[in-house]
Amino acid sequence: MSVQVKLNGEPRELPDGARLAQAVAELTALASGVAAAVNGDVVPRAEGELIVGATQEERGPDQTVTAGAVHDLLHDAMSVLPVTSELILAETCAGLRPGTPDNGPIVGRCGPAGLLLATGHYRNGILMSPVTADAVAALLTGRPPAPEWAPFTPERFTGGDGSR
DSSP states (O other): OOEEEETTEEEEEOOOOOHHHHHHHHHHHHHTTTTEEEEEEEEEEEOOOOEEEOOOOOOOTTTOOOOOHHHHHHHHHEEEEEEEEOOOOOOOOOOOOOOOTSSEEEEEEEEEETTEEEEEOOOHHHHHEEEEHHHHHHHHHTTTOOGGGGGGTTTTHSSSSSSS
């Protein structure tokens, strides 16, 4: 079997006879682990699985997986890795990403004494975890967080001083 992949818009053919797991391993080596699809990511795993995600919908607490969302994700994945169409769909899932009305995270004290919030990062939570941890560590040790966090305190929603 010949496997076609696209990296940075350029087609690349993997060797004939490559098994699907080998194709995923090749993609990992070529794309440093993640290929950006049109509206999501294609992430190969060491076990030979391919994770395709993610949608972005504002549907409240509804975690229903819709056929349309799966279709869109798979369509985008096949545009960068056509062999995706031959893989077995093993699982679908939906999760919730905490967001805020102004789309910025919340980091700071609010409510009962000692309550420290670090939430609302939406789809950037994992990306912002190191700098969020730095801000939380500063607050827990009585130091101010980096000045870049000033616009993201809970007070922008409560109007208070955070000490309630």
